[in-house]
Amino acid sequence: MKSLEGKIALVTGASRGIGKGIALRLAKEGARVAVHYGGNHTAAEEVVQSITAQGGQAFSIGAKLESVAGVRQIIAALQEDLSRTSPDGRFDILVNNAGIGTSQTMEETTEESFDEIFAVNVKAPFFLVQQTLPLLRDGGRIINISSGVTRIAYPHIMSYNLTKGAINTFTLHLAALLGPRRITVNAVLPGIVDTDVNASWLHTPEGQQHAKEMSALGRVGQPDDIADIVAFLASEDSRWVTGQMIDATGGSHL
Template sequence: MDKLQGKVALVTGASRGIGRGIALRLAQEGALVAVHYGTKQTAAEEVVREIQGSGGAALAVGADLSSLDGVHQLFASLDEQLIEHTGYHRFDILVNNAGWGHAATIDQVKEESFDAIMNINVKAPLFVIQQALSRMRDGGCIINMASMATRFALPHLLEYSISKGAVNTLTLVLAQQLGSRQITVNAISPGFIDTDMNVETLATQEGQQFAAGLSTFGRWGQPADVADIAAFLASHDSRWVTGQIIDASGGSRL
């Protein structure tokens, strides 16, 4: 354990779900974790307290990532807190987890919802990475959150699927560009995970059967299933892995 001792990580959208699981896991490995939240400050502070209660180190940082101003606000706050905690504003690990989506087929897509999804799922990771690179140490890592929705057709998740396809392309391009700095760039593509976003589906027996039936293992995923992969990608163990889209769907629709 403690493979990330001395490392500093920023996890966006870390107040709940997969982001929360990743924040807890990276802290367990010894990293100081910046727990980003958009609106759920109380939940983010609870994650920080849980990490600290287990002997880890964490801080909460809030920002609305739907605009470039919010991205600048994120790093202004992060810089200030990191300098207070460590004496510098450099960090090693960036996990772009913040995301949003809703059901819509081609005939249901509206400009407002399309723009909102693209702002959070594509524009935010792009500009968060842009601002992070001057602060990130050589030899660090970037982990983007993609989706199994890019691997097979889900017509009712058209906007979301498009946005995650863009994340895959961003991952590939930056892996090539940042190799000279020994920075790895990879994406994780989760399947159906037990998070707040899927609570309505799992509330019914029919929904549970659907979720479990997607995976070859006959169950739906837990945040820890994804967080363990993130911990590997954030560690030195993955130093020879970059530009990869790692499927974390439990073999969904093989």
């Protein structure tokens, strides 16, 4: 039996990169996956089609996450699907993966860009958890995608780093809050991962060399490296793990 057979998962920002990898991996383990996307409907549908072509179950949800209105859109679409596919109208796994970030130093950061990144990276996950808790089954899973920059000083993306520090704190307190419901809450902290967000600099000889030198394992991270960890945290095998920040940087800057 697959480890997530009969489970229902919501993965935000799942149309590309790490989120896509997570959606595909959870579906492979038997979960029905809600593939959230912010703007690229075509990419999200391609993920859904990849899952269904392999015998899995998935559907897409489109919503911008700059405001709580977007969160409400996700909840409404999720509830509509749950009303048809879930016996009790609930789901099991929430992966807060969606996020934005720009390469801006402290001096370059504007109030507008600061507010936008906090809205998407912190405000949206907070209110998404708040409003899905009544729908999340006891014994469920919340997995937040944070970043290795909370351990490694990386000052040229300062506001992004701050948002991920907030996610780590959120994870810790949520784990304590939801423990009585047997809901585990953990964060995964990727390092440099080969996604289209990093492609402009990573797909150069210099970028590859730089990334490999940062890792103790001597290679560039792949979406599957992160997705496999998320699949473990979503499974029953991780039942005694909660409130943890799982470093997934390949030993960067050890």
